[in-house]
Amino acid sequence: MNREKNRSDNLRIAGIGRCAGIHIRVNGRMITAFPGETVLAALTAAGYKVLKKSNVRGEARGPFCGMGVCYECLVTIDGTPKQRSCMVEVADNMEIILYEPDNG
């Protein structure tokens, strides 16, 4: 947990007066996020690179276009599958599930 925290601090750019952190759960694990960040940004800062498996071959896929076009960053958010994580902002207690077959 401590090591994760260091990693995430490391990827967040310094010099931004962020509000107090909130918590979201990723496959059951608690991570810290900041209001205003997208789900994709929070996942990226926490070190998640693989978000789903590809449709046909089941290969690991991560975010690609970052702006809602490619559908490579699909995750399940609060029970709704196939959400583009780059197009949704984080909210406290949000529940994210990665690698669901539904999101492939």
Added chain:
Amino acid sequence: MNRTTVEVLIIGNGLAGIVAANRLVAAGADVMLLDENIHIGGQLLRQIPERLGSLRVYHPDYVKKIGFEFIAALRTEKIVVRNRARVLGIYPGREVLIETAEKKVSTVKAERILLATGARERFLPFRGWTMPGVLSSGAVQVLIKSSGVLPARDLVIGGSGLFLYSVAYECLKAGAKLRAVLEQTPLWNKIPLTWQLLHQLPKLTEGSRFLSKLIFSGVPLRYSTRIIEARGNGALAQVVSAPVDGKGNIVSGREKIYPTQLLATGFGFSANIELAQMAGCLSAYAAERGGWVVKTDANLETSLPGIFTAGETTGIAGGLKSICEGEIAALSILRQMGRPFGPAHEKRLAKLLRQRRHHLQFGKYFNLLYRIPAAAYLDIPDETLICRCEEVTMGDIRRAVANGYDTPATLKIALRSAMGDCQGRICGPIIYDILAALTGRSQAEMTPLVVRPPVKPVSIESLASYSE
């Protein structure tokens, strides 16, 4: 979204959309401004949301300053502005199908529509480009600018076009270690500079600021260099590049390996014309405009009466052109609506149309300069994925074309390419280019694919919420 009719519906609130909205609202029109993005401002005016804090590393340049002024000037009580609202389709009689942030689907009937749907990035596939850790250059910029997050502390940037330099600049400012910028276009090229480019001085000074930052930071800048492979075990670990010759062919035996966790790649932009095509507006291929664009008359009206388009949809040429066209479209719409249109309006319109020609000239220069050579597509190895969603490879395309499936429509049926989640937004422009390269035919002679609604995947629940 309880409104069911509106005078002018603007789709897209990037520069073109917000400028048009301002002009129309000022003239008393009833306007609705929709965008699927979380924040207003489109691609250029991405900013750290206030709630997240202030990011001082960026100095908004001249174009962005204009844009932010327009956003501030939007008199929001006289206009309906909706973000996270996706337009799924446009039907005869200008009935527009919209999915809101709450995943509710409804329709709005508009007297006039302005399509200001902008552009997305364009790519040249290479072996391993689907590997986690390979991101588009725009994705890296968006993560930095809208969320204050770097995808990794070290990176390589590779592809072609001016945009790479602005991403490089932002990465350096954000404290990333930039290992190299790989540009496949030669440093010196044969396209003559024209005097019209001088009208774009602010853009050129901005460009030189980016470049000097790179040079002073000691970042290796490699021209005539193409990424040929992304390597790693599950996630990116190495980027392999190779030099290319004057024709765009890879020179083998001189590969270079860069260890890195992140590759940001992009090859310029491609206009978002699918919504216009779905509505039935004619599109056309023009290399000097950056590829397929929406056809318009001089007043930016499309082939369908009452539907206008402005911004990157008519040709890739950067922010100033979008600002200019946003106002042209607004004036044309006001005139068509029979609003007061005097000599002052005529004069303003004439001036804007002159400016537009300069912007198009600027766009033409860079679109031709950074055009991906046919040889680059012919060099793609068979096993490389082209369609990321349906996992269609270059070899699949080569075989299909050899078997006579050599038009956009027949190829799509043969391979199911462009039928996955992204609905061809990523591979579509690539496949047109590949077809042209493999067959030697110009895209201007090709019939574009018919785009069917919905233009974006929509869930059954959303559709179920739709009742007349």
